[in-house]
Amino acid sequence: KQPPPSARNATLTPEERYVPLRREPKLFESLLRDEWLTSEARAVAAAAWEGYLHDAVVRESSGVYSFELFSKAFCETFLREVDNYDASGLPVRRPNSMNNYGLIVNEIGMRDAITQLQQEILWPVARLLFPLQSTRFDAHHSFIVRYKEDEDPGLDMHTDDSDVTFNVCLNSNFTGAGLTFCGDAGTSRHRKLAFRYRHEMGRVVVHLGTKRHGADDIESGERRNLIIWNHNHRWRASRTYRRLRERYATEAGEPDTECVSYTHDRDYGAFKPHTDRTREHANRPWCPPEQACYDTMGERLLEDEYSYYGGRPRRRSQGMCPAT
Numbered sequence: 001k002q003p004p005p006s007a008r009n010a011t012l013t014p015e016e017r018y019v020p021l022r023r024e025p026k027l028f029e030s031l032l033r034d035e036w037l038t039s040e041a042r043a044v045a046a047a048a049w050e051g052y053l054h055d056a057v058v059r060e061s062s063g064v065y066s067f068e069l070f071s072k073a074f075c076e077t078f079l080r081e082v083d084n085y086d087a088s089g090l091p092v093r094r095p096n097s098m099n100n101y102g103l104i105v106n107e108i109g110m111r112d113a114i115t116q117l118q119q120e121i122l123w124p125v126a127r128l129l130f131p132l133q134s135t136r137f138d139a140h141h142s143f144i145v146r147y148k149e150d151e152d153p154g155l156d157m158h159t160d161d162s163d164v165t166f167n168v169c170l171n172s173n174f175t176g177a178g179l180t181f182c183g184d185a186g187t188s189r190h191r192k193l194a195f196r197y198r199h200e201m202g203r204v205v206v207h208l209g210t211k212r213h214g215a216d217d218i219e220s221g222e223r224r225n226l227i228i229w230n231h232n233h234r235w236r237a238s239r240t241y242r243r244l245r246e247r248y249a250t251e252a253g254e255p256d257t258e259c260v261s262y263t264h265d266r267d268y269g270a271f272k273p274h275t276d277r278t279r280e281h282a283n284r285p286w287c288p289p290e291q292a293c294y295d296t297m298g299e300r301l302l303e304d305e306y307s308y309y310g311g312r313p314r315r316r317s318q319g320m321c322p323a324t
């Protein structure tokens with residue numbers, strides 16, 4: 001005998017419960033429909049499969065590339081689906097500790113459609129741009145981020161738990177909310193400003209997970225992006241990967257203010273004033289580690305009474321970098 005529908009429902013995952021509520025079922029089958037992918041994206045992927053980089057891929061800055069991926073129709077359809085899920089009242093888990101308003105699209109039933117996009121379009125391009133990290137892609141964490149002035153206005157400087165990140169903007173009614181790039185984690189210039197990217201609807205920006213970046217505060221409107229963190233487990237198991245992760249070069253002088261992180265950096269307060277919000281996030285800042293301190297860091301830490309170490313306000317005597 002079948003249990004009553006309500007009991008049956010309780011054993012289903014939110015993803016399964018959402019199936020009959022889908023607004024655009026075609027989205028869950030494939031994202032690669034003619035009307036959704038731009039012709040530029042098709043050309044870029046076709047060239048990449050042939051082994052060369054199409055000139056529609058713009059090199060924005062060292063290690064940062066972009067190209068037109070999705071049509072306006074796709075962006076609108078995708079966001080309507082996300083809104084529809086939100087309105088269903090089904091539970092949402094947030095993509096990471098820094099985003100309070102996003103949603104993990106894998107968990108609403110889009111994992112397979114995004115895997116297809118990853119394998120057919122993203123991977124061949126990534127292999128040309130970042131061959132070491134992209135020998136293959138075997139998993140992804142994909143989610144929506146959302147910024148609004150009175151919600152999460154921006155995103156602190158960070159690196160991604162991703163080998164190669166693809167980040168596509170899905171709307172256009174906003175000002176501000178640029179994406180600021182600094183250097184590569186572990187290198188001497190990881191907190192030096194590299195470049196500010198302006199998001200455009202449908203355009204994807206591609207970078208390594210290790211590249212330090214953060215979203216500038218939004219000035220008006222709302223910005224929503226689909227972020228695809230691509231994983232390559234074989235790369236992560238390699239000696240080169242481990243060696244790179246352990247490396248921490250001495251910083252090339254003081255960090256640029258655009259590149260400091262209130263979540264991770266011990267000297268944040270010496271370069272930008274802390275607020276209640278930033279202090280709340282400053283939990284056990286560790287960066288840069290002791291062996292990587294730039295030459296004036298000891299003094300900088302002493303100057304700043306509020307710089308945090310180990311989650312506690314540090315006392316003046318606790319300089320974690322020797323003051324020269």
Ligand SMILES: O=C(O)CCC(=O)C(=O)O
Nearest residue numbers: 145160167179215225227
């Ligand atoms: O807002 C953006 O464009 C970047 C978001 C991001 O870096 C992230 O969610 O990891």
Ligand SMILES: [Fe+2]
Nearest residue numbers: 158159160213
């Ligand atoms: Fe990120």
